Amino acid sequence: MVDNNEDPSEIDDAIRELDEARWEYLKCEPLLKKVKKFLDKSHGRIMEEQENQVKKDYSAVYPKLQKLRKMKENYSEDDSFDAPFTSLISSFRGDQPDFEEYSCKKEELLSLASEICQLLGGMELRLESVIGVVPRRVLLEIFGNLLAAFSTLQDILAGILMTFRGENDRSTVPEKTEDWAKITGTIISFLTNVLLKLPEFGIEEEQFAAINKLLDRIISLYCPELxxxxxxxxxxxxxxxxxxxxxxxxxxxxxxxxxxxxxxSEYK
Structure with missing residues (x-):
């Protein structure tokens, strides 16, 4: 039933409420794009647990997203993300708005959008530890052994330098030199293992570049000539x-x- 005598201020309030909710809903769109980008890639065994959890979260929110999209009359896959809001706002602004009918749609739309935003807010917290960030256990797998080996190497070099200062017997130098050779071999072995496994870790491009640069520094520090x-x-x-x-x-x-x-690696 069309109500031609509805208070214009109530229509303005409804439009304002829809527009505010629309802007909040639009904030979800970049996050959804990140989720889809993440799920479109294979991240290997090291990220399997996180990937499955993101899939589970997305499967819970996806039906609600689809339901909201279909609230727009004659919706299509090409509609903008906020199309249900803009469509209903246009209906309220029509010459003879059916205020009662549109108000019911408004309440349903706002309720559904609020639920979606809440679910995505929870997803965002989870994604902060997955997308664009290298999980701590991956960093420890890459660098943990190397840190231990470099600590051992520092001790060996300190022992050799003590000989130069007369604090160690020079007869210990050959043995310490052998230790230097062994730990260098260990470092090479760890580096080889990391470089072979690196593609399996599913690291985002930006973080991958930073880790690769650091590994290059480690390789250059091998110093075989010295x-x-x-x-x-x-x-x-x-x-x-x-x-x-x-x-x-x-x-x-x-x-x-x-x-x-x-x-x-935030390793201490």
């Missing part, structure tokens, strides 16, 4: 003395690298 040069100098005090500053610098660079790894 190590083998020192090995050849062992037993020759004059030649060994030329390596004191180089080893100190190497140890300093390792310390800085460890700080970088701790920062990116």
């Amino acid at each position: 190590f083998f040069g020192f090995v050849r100098a062992v037993g020759n005090p004059i030649a060994m003395a030329t390596y004191k500053g180089k080893i100190e610098e190497h140890q300093c660079q390792i310390g800085l690298l460890v700080e970088e790894i701790e920062q990116i």
